[in-house]
Structure formats: C-alpha cells, structure tokens
Amino acid sequence: MTSATIAGGPVCPTPVTETERVLLGHGSGGKMSARLVRDRFLSRFASPTLELLGDGAVVRLGDAELVVSTDTFVVSPLEFPGGNIGSLAVHGTVNDVAMMGAEPKYLSAGFVLEEGLLLDLLDRIVHTMANAAVAAGVTLVAGDTKVVERGKADGMYINTTGLGAVRSDFRPVPTAARPGDAVLVSGPLGRHGIAVMAARNGIAFETTIESDSAALSPLVAALHQSVGAAVHVLRDPTRGGLASALNEIAAAAGVGIELDETSVPVPGPVEAVCEMLGFDPLYVANEGVLVALVEAEAAPRALRALRAHPLGADAAQIGKVIDRHPGIVAMKTAIGGSRVVDMLPGDQLPRIC
Amino acid sequence: MKYLSEYRDPALARTLIERIRHTATRRWVLMEVCGGQTHTIVKQGINQLLTEQVEMVHGPGCPVCVTPLEQIDRALHLAKDARVIFTSFGDMLRVPGSECDLFQIRARGGDVRVVYSPLDALALARHHPDRDGVFFAVGFETTAPANAMAVWQAHVQGVENFSMLVSHVTVPPAMVAILESPDNRVQGFLAAGHVCTVMGWTEYEPLAKRYEVPIVVTGFEPLDILEGIYMAVCQLEDGRHEVENQYVRSVRRDGNQPAQELVTRVFELVDRPWRGIGVIPGSGLRLRPEFSAFDAERKFGLAGIRAEEPSACRAGDVLRGKLKPFECAAFGTACTPEHPLGAPMVSSEGACAAYYNYGRMQSVVSEEVSP
Amino acid sequence: MCLGIPGRIVEIQERDGLATGLVDFGGVRREVCLAYVADDVEVGDYAIVHVGFAISLVDEDEARRTFEILQEMSQLDELEWMREIAERSLSARQPEVTP
Numbered sequence: 001m002t003s004a005t006i007a008g009g010p011v012c013p014t015p016v017t018e019t020e021r022v023l024l025g026h027g028s029g030g031k032m033s034a035r036l037v038r039d040r041f042l043s044r045f046a047s048p049t050l051e052l053l054g055d056g057a058v059v060r061l062g063d064a065e066l067v068v069s070t071d072t073f074v075v076s077p078l079e080f081p082g083g084n085i086g087s088l089a090v091h092g093t094v095n096d097v098a099m100m101g102a103e104p105k106y107l108s109a110g111f112v113l114e115e116g117l118l119l120d121l122l123d124r125i126v127h128t129m130a131n132a133a134v135a136a137g138v139t140l141v142a143g144d145t146k147v148v149e150r151g152k153a154d155g156m157y158i159n160t161t162g163l164g165a166v167r168s169d170f171r172p173v174p175t176a177a178r179p180g181d182a183v184l185v186s187g188p189l190g191r192h193g194i195a196v197m198a199a200r201n202g203i204a205f206e207t208t209i210e211s212d213s214a215a216l217s218p219l220v221a222a223l224h225q226s227v228g229a230a231v232h233v234l235r236d237p238t239r240g241g242l243a244s245a246l247n248e249i250a251a252a253a254g255v256g257i258e259l260d261e262t263s264v265p266v267p268g269p270v271e272a273v274c275e276m277l278g279f280d281p282l283y284v285a286n287e288g289v290l291v292a293l294v295e296a297e298a299a300p301r302a303l304r305a306l307r308a309h310p311l312g313a314d315a316a317q318i319g320k321v322i323d324r325h326p327g328i329v330a331m332k333t334a335i336g337g338s339r340v341v342d343m344l345p346g347d348q349l350p351r352i353c
Numbered sequence: 354m355k356y357l358s359e360y361r362d363p364a365l366a367r368t369l370i371e372r373i374r375h376t377a378t379r380r381w382v383l384m385e386v387c388g389g390q391t392h393t394i395v396k397q398g399i400n401q402l403l404t405e406q407v408e409m410v411h412g413p414g415c416p417v418c419v420t421p422l423e424q425i426d427r428a429l430h431l432a433k434d435a436r437v438i439f440t441s442f443g444d445m446l447r448v449p450g451s452e453c454d455l456f457q458i459r460a461r462g463g464d465v466r467v468v469y470s471p472l473d474a475l476a477l478a479r480h481h482p483d484r485d486g487v488f489f490a491v492g493f494e495t496t497a498p499a500n501a502m503a504v505w506q507a508h509v510q511g512v513e514n515f516s517m518l519v520s521h522v523t524v525p526p527a528m529v530a531i532l533e534s535p536d537n538r539v540q541g542f543l544a545a546g547h548v549c550t551v552m553g554w555t556e557y558e559p560l561a562k563r564y565e566v567p568i569v570v571t572g573f574e575p576l577d578i579l580e581g582i583y584m585a586v587c588q589l590e591d592g593r594h595e596v597e598n599q600y601v602r603s604v605r606r607d608g609n610q611p612a613q614e615l616v617t618r619v620f621e622l623v624d625r626p627w628r629g630i631g632v633i634p635g636s637g638l639r640l641r642p643e644f645s646a647f648d649a650e651r652k653f654g655l656a657g658i659r660a661e662e663p664s665a666c667r668a669g670d671v672l673r674g675k676l677k678p679f680e681c682a683a684f685g686t687a688c689t690p691e692h693p694l695g696a697p698m699v700s701s702e703g704a705c706a707a708y709y710n711y712g713r714m715q716s717v718v719s720e721e722v723s724p
Numbered sequence: 725m726c727l728g729i730p731g732r733i734v735e736i737q738e739r740d741g742l743a744t745g746l747v748d749f750g751g752v753r754r755e756v757c758l759a760y761v762a763d764d765v766e767v768g769d770y771a772i773v774h775v776g777f778a779i780s781l782v783d784e785d786e787a788r789r790t791f792e793i794l795q796e797m798s799q800l801d802e803l804e805w806m807r808e809i810a811e812r813s814l815s816a817r818q819p820e821v822t823p
Binding site for chain 3: 368389499550
C-alpha cells in the first residue's frame with residue numbers, strides 16, 4: 001500500500017487498482033471496457049476504421065459499400081422471458097448494422113457449445129434463432145461450431161457477424177450530433193437487463209417483464225423514409241444502458257446533452273426492481289430500443305414515424321443536444337434540480353443503502 | 354409505485370422548496386447521516402436548489418465506507434479460501450482492502466457471490482454442506498434485524514457450515530462524536546428513517562436536549578427530504594431543538610420491538626473502529642458468545658489479521674462532514690470511481706461517489722428542458 | 725441501511741417456522757420475511773422491505789395525512805403567489821414609491 005501526496009495535503013493511501021487480470025467490469029460497457037479496448041486492442045491494430053469505434057464499420061469492396069459488424073453473445077441463463085441467446089444473437093448484430101443506417105442482409109454465426117449441453121435446448125435456441133433471422137430479413141450464410149469441455153462456455157456462446165447494404169443518403173454517425181438536435185428514444189428502457197436478472201439465480205423475484213430483444217431495422221427504415229439525413233446519430237443502448245450510449249456520443253461529437261427525467265420512459269416493473277436493488281434504469285441494458293439524435297425541426301415527424309410501428313409505439317423525446325459542457329450528459333431532475341449522468345466504471349452493484 | 358412515486362411530485366416539491374426559501378432568514382448547516390439520503394440529495398440536486406438556505410453536510414452514513422480496513426482484509430482472506438462461499442451485499446465488492454478488493458479475488462478464482470438478503474446466504478450454505486458459507490454482515494441498525502434472523506435461523510436449524518463476518522455500526526454514537534468535535538458546525542440533523550423504523554427515536558431525545566440541536570427523522574424520497582429540511586429549518590428559526598418525525602408512514606417512537614429484541618438477543622454492543630474516523634465507543638455490534646459458532650472471526654481465527662489505517666486520510670474528513678468531496682484535492686482527478694483512493698468514492702452511497710456521479714457540475718442544466 | 729421500499733402483501737405463509745409473505749412491488753413480486761411485523765400483518769397491507777425483511781407496516785392514514793398537508797400548503801402558496809403577482813402587476817402601473 002503506498003501513500004500518495006497531492007499538493008493541498010495528504011490524501012488517502014492508494015489501493016492497488018492496476019490489475020494484472022481481466023475483471024468482470026471490463027465487460028460492462030462502461031469506462032473499464034473503454035479503457036481495455038483503447039489500451040489493449042486499438043493500439044495494436046493499425047486501423048483508422050476500427051478507431052471510429054462505431055457500432056459497425058463501413059468498408060469498400062470494389063464499387064460496393066458495405067457495413068460489417070460483429071458481436072459475441074454470452075448471456076446467462078441461455079433462455080429468459082422474451083427470448084434466448086439465439087434470438088439475441090440475431091437481433092444484436094442486425095441492430096448494430098442498422099444503427100449505421102444500413103440494411104442488414106447476411107449473417108454468419110459461430111457457436112461454442114459446452115460438452116453436456118442438452119440437445120433439446122440447442123434445438124429450441126436454433127429454432128428461435130432461425131425464426132428471428134427470417135423476421136429480420138437476414139440470411140445465415142456461414143457458420144461454425146466448436147465443442148469445449150464441460151465447465152466452459154456456460155452452456156453456449158454465439159458470435160454473429162452481420163453484413164449490410166449502405167444507404168448512400170443515410171449515414172448516421174456519433175460525430176454528427178449537433179447542438180439543437182432532439183434526443184429521441186423508440187421505447188421504454190430497462191426491460192432486457194431486468195428480465196435477464198430475474199431469470200438468474202441469486203437475486204430472485206417474480207415478474208412479467210420480458211426482454212425487449214427485437215430487430216430494429218424496420219424503425220430505421222421508417223426514419224430513413226420520413227426524415228432521412230435529418231437523423232444525425234443512431235445508437236442501440238445495450239450493455240451500459242442509455243447513459244453509456246449517450247456519453248459515448250457526447251464525447252465523440254464534443255457536445256453536451258441535456259435530458260429531462262420526467263420524459264424518460266421506464267415501465268413500472270422495471271422501476272420497481274431498480275428501486276429494490278438500488279439500480280438506475282439509465283444504466284440497464286436494452287435490446288429492442290434505439291436512440292436517435294435528430295434535427296430539431298424533423299423531430300415531430302420522426303416521432304410520428306416511430307410511433308406508427310408497434311416497436312416504436314412509446315417513442316418519446318427525452319432531451320436535446322446543447323453547446324454547453326461538451327462531453328457531459330446532464331439531466332433535469334423531477335423536482336427541478338440537476339444532475340450529471342456519467343458513465344459508470346463497471347457494472348452497477350445492488351446496494352443496501 | 355405506491356407510497357414511493359407520489360413522494361417525487363414536482364409541484365409539491367416546488368412548494369416545499371419555496372417554503373424553505375421563505376422561512377430561512379440565514380444559512381443553516383444540516384447533516385444527514387444516511388447514504389441513501391445523501392444519494393437522493395445529490396442525485397436530485399436538492400443541495401443545489403437550496404444552496405442559499407441550507408448547507409448540507411454529509412455524515413458517515415455509508416456502512417460500506419466506514420467498514421474498517423481490517424474487516425475488508427479479513428473478508429479478502431476468507432474469500433480466497435477454496436472451501437468458502439463468500440456472500441455479500443453488492444456494494445462491498447469494490448471496496449479496496451490493503452491489497453485488492455473482492456472483485457479481484459473473484460477474478461483469481463475465489464467464490465464470491467452477491468446476495469440480496471442474508472437469508473439467501475444461509476440458504477446457500479444449506480445447499481452446499483461440503484463448503485463453508487460466510488456472509489459479510491455489514492450495515493447500520495436497519496440491517497441488524499435481518500442479520501440477526503439469519504444467525505437465529507442457522508442456530509435453530511443447526512446449520513453448522515454458516516457464519517458471518519460482522520461489521521455492524523450504530524448511528525447515535527457517531528452523531529455524538531460529531532457533536533463533541535471542537536470544530537463542529539452542524540446545527541441540525543436529519544435522522545435516518547429506516548434506522549429509526551427499527552430503533553424508534555427515543556435514543557435521539559437526550560441528544561437533542563444535551564447538544565441543543567433539532568433532529569428530524571426523515572425518509573428518502575425527494576418530498577421526504579425536503580419536508581425534513583423544512584421542519585429542521587423551522588425549528589432552527591424558532592430556536593427549538595426537539596426530535597420530530599417526518600417519516601410518519603414508517604416510523605413510530607418505539608420502533609419495531611420484535612426486531613430490537615432479536616438484535617439484542619443475538620448481538621452485543623462493542624467499541625468499533627470506523628474507517629477514516631477511528632474508534633467510536635459503543636458504536637458497534639458483535640455476536641454474543643453463545644452464538645460464537647456463527648462468528649467467522651472466531652471460527653476462522655482471524656484476530657491476527659490487522660491493518661493500520663494511515664493517520665492522515667481525507668476520507669475521514671469527508672465522512673465526518675469536515676470536507677466536501679469537491680474540496681478534496683484529489684476529487685475528480687486522482688480520485689474517481691474508476692480509480693478510487695478511498696471508500697467514499699467506491700461505494701455508490703458514499704458522498705464522494707454521489708458528488709462525482711451526479712453533482713459534478715451544479716447549476717448546469719438550463720431552466721427549460723422541454724420538447 | 726436505507727434501501728427500503730414499500731410493497732403490498734399479497735400472500736402470507738409460514739416457512740421454516742417464520743411468517744413469510746409474497747410482496748408485490750409495483751408489479752414485481754418477491755418473497756419477504758414477515759417475522760418482524762407478524763403480529764399485525766394482513767394481506768393487503770403495505771410494508772417497508774429492506775434486504776428481504778419487512779421492517780414496518782406503512783401507516784396509510786399517516787401517509788394520506790402527510791399528503792393532504794402538503795397539498796394544502798401547495799394550494800395556500802398558490803393563492804399567496806397569485807396575490808403577489810396581482811399586487812406586483814398593480815404596482816407596476818403606478819410610479820415607484822419607496823416604502
């Protein structure tokens with residue numbers, strides 16, 4: 001234990017926070033994750049496209065422009081209310097491609113199966129996955145399967161890579177956020193994270209909350225058709241929740257974001273669980289919601305387009321982009337005060353106080 | 354949610370804010386001794402909305418933050434043991450010990466699990482008779498009845514492979530320590546509503562009288578906090594110093610008798626060190642000798658594990674309300690939730706974390722935020 | 725210490741010799757130990773729950789009274805402010821008079 005002194009007087013001893021090992025927090029989508037990617041990965045691969053850290057990458061092959069995105073799914077339990085790892089694997093990657101404004105077309109899937117996994121369970125997952133692909137309008141064109149020893153892979157891990165067709169007139173990107181843009185969400189927050197937690201052992205509670213896992217491409221298409229390039233940014237707030245997604249956008253574009261607490265839609269049961277555990281719904285994962293930063297004048301039309309689709313029935317404006325406090329997301333609270341909505345270092349932990 | 358969401362009504366909040374603004378003829382210094390109340394105050398921007406009328410000083414109300422370094426080290430020692438299933442409330446996992454924290458022990462292979470209730474910890478021990486279940490029993494008086502019940506049930510059911518590492522603290526001695534401090538500026542207190550739900554408020558009556566400070570038992574939602582502040586300010590303006598109850602929907606003067614009885618049956622009062630503050634006499638709870646079979650310290654012989662708290666540590670000043678988090682030289686620079694220097698920045702109930710996460714820029718948000 | 729939230733008791737049973745209940749928190753349900761409120765508890769009551777234990781029963785009359793007081797305060801204040809605003813606009817039409 002070392003003691004650090006900073007100008008201004010003695011300070012607390014420094015506990016060892018530099019670690020030699022990967023921690024769970026590195027996978028939470030918060031600051032630890034960002035640091036891991038930046039320090040251990042980006043620095044090794046000389047790739048300007050990679051450094052953009054978008055949901056997907058735009059690549060060129062000859063005359064064609066494509067979007068590529070990859071995602072790995074390790075959710076436990078494998079089955080949860082509202083879906084399973086298979087449907088999640090389709091929706092997650094389809095959505096990453098869609099958030100680039102592109103039209104998802106093809107998927108590849110790699111499976112790592114744990115020795116001892118019940119074949120019935122595998123069947124159910126693959127069945128759901130196939131249905132999800134059909135519903136999302138994507139075709140599985142390549143696949144791979146590996147089996148590992150009992151005790152690894154938590155039953156099953158799935159990686160999916162998606163390919164989509166760029167829409168040349170529709171290229172939302174985080175750096176395009178501008179002061180004055182309206183911040184819209186397509187639906188209520190927190191359902192996926194809470195549904196998965198309810199299905200795990202440890203913190204048991206009964207609820208009817210289902211994961212919102214869904215392909216968002218129809219909503220993206222609706223936005224493209226209704227307001228086109230007035231959509232500056234699209235993001236699906238998965239791990240780390242809405243707060244992490246907005247912080248990333250604010251940092252990328254060098255703008256401030258201001259939210260209105262009373263406008264943020266959170267379903268009652270999600271709020272209840274968050275109260276029980278001391279969680280903030282802004283940080284809970286979503287798998288069927290998108291955030292859109294849209295030019296202010298186009299916002300009403302964009303909301304109408306979203307609400308016309310079942311997935312977007314509860315779409316709402318929750319704030320706006322401003323030119324103050326760049327990189328910081330702030331929120332006006334229900335009672336008229338203000339708070340910062342920061343990115344968390346790691347996962348939220350249930351608290352007792 | 355009924356009996357929760359109504360206490361966030363913006364119109365009624367504005368009424369209370371205006372009342373406080375009209376009632377206060379000077380700036381008063383109030384302290385809350387409860388991490389949950391600190392959380393609400395900073396998260397909702399209450400301290401900022403009332404900054405001219407009230408200076409909110411945040412007391413040592415975070416049981417996670419005040420858990421002595423020694424107890425954390427003992428927890429880490431137990432969690433490393435392959436036989437042990439180490440269970441804890443979630444926010445203890447990130448608190449740094451002398452060398453690392455429980456998360457890092459887990460990364461190295463320790464079986465560390467988060468539970469919501471101490472009874473879940475007991476159930477785990479029953480399900481794994483070949484392992485030793487150890488529960489990190491941290492908290493104020495609110496949590497003591499739950500922890501007492503877990504031990505009582507273990508005793509009644511003869512569960513031999515269950516024990517608790519106890520680190521319980523009580524509020525009134527901490528308030529006395531603050532009031533006795535020569536440079537104390539606190540003029541009134543918000544007492545913790547759930548601590549008082551269990552204990553009642555009779556212990557606070559002699560304090561209000563002896564130190565001539567108003568003490569208002571207060572809840573946790575924005576309207577509760579605002580009403581509690583309003584009641585305290587009214588007392589101060591009137592020159593009164595009584596114990597009043599704002600949290601009437603949950604707190605009665607004698608508290609919860611059955612809960613107090615079991616706590617007294619299972620635990621006894623001891624002197625306890627508070628991290629960053631030092632030993633406060635009669636401020637802790639320890640399992641009684643007849644329940645020593647469930648005391649992890651005795652069962653695993655942990656007395657030899659000692660840790661020296663450094664004598665000069667700013668976390669203590671924050672916990673005692675002498676220093677606002679943003680007045681610490683390291684706040685937001687060397688010390689952030691990502692690389693915390695002390696427990697109040699680690700725990701989400703800690704004052705430093707609350708300010709960093711919610712309150713880093715006051716008066717930033719514009720008046721109108723509307724579509 | 726503090727994280728206690730109100731829930732409605734929908735079922736009461738006994739488990740391991742302790743009164744246990746199923747409590748509904750705004751649509752989410754969890755099993756809660758009712759040992760500390762066992763003497764008075766009835767289905768339909770609201771309780772404050774902390775780490776899986778009911779530590780008090782919500783006094784619904786007191787809760788309602790708190791609210792009524794706050795609402796009265798709010799209405800009174802509105803009348804006050806309306807009067808202030810009226811007085812201010814009245815004085816705005818007249819030349820400034822130093823008190």
